[in-house]
Each structure stands twice: as C-alpha cells, then as structure tokens.
Amino acid sequence: MWVQILCGLVLYKLFKRIFYDDDDLDVETSDSNAIFSVANRxxxxxxxxxxxxxxxxxxxxxxxxxxxxxxxxKG
Structure with missing residues (x-):
C-alpha cells in the first residue's frame, strides 16, 4: 500500500512538472502585491x-x- 501511495505521488509530481503552466502568479501576502499580480495576469x-x-x-x-x-x- 505504501509503495502505491509513493508511486502515485511521484507520478503526480512528474505530470505536474510536465503539464503545468510555468506562469506563476507570484501572489504575496499583502493586498498591493496581489492586485498588481492580478493586473499582470x-x-x-x-x-x-x-x-x-x-x-x-x-x-x-x-x-x-x-x-x-x-x-x-483595443476592443
């Protein structure tokens, strides 16, 4: 059972690394940084x-x- 959980976590990390978009939001704890991150996005x-x-x-x-x-x- 532990081997299956470990293999599942490894596969999850692998798929996440391959298919996840590398565009991070960089959201900080303060509101001003969050609003600038939203504007950038x-x-x-x-x-x-x-x-x-x-x-x-x-x-x-x-x-x-x-x-x-x-x-x-422009629209």
Missing part, C-alpha cells in the same frame, strides 16, 4: 494595459473615488 490573458489604483473625480460628492483595476484593450 489580466494583461497576459486579454492583452492591452492594466492600470491599478486610479483616482477619478466624483462630481456628486466633490471628492475623488478610487478604482482598483482598469483594463484598456
């Missing part, structure tokens, strides 16, 4: 440019509002 998936942490004026309140991520593409 969106740029890779959909093309275009991702902007993080935009502040735009809000005419209703007279203050600025935050936008987390904006993805700009």
């Amino acid at each position: 969106l740029e890779k998936l959909y093309g275009g440019k991702a902007y993080v942490g935009l502040r735009i004026p809000d005419p209703d309140t007279g203050s600025r509002q935050n936008i987390d991520i904006v993805l700009v593409t």
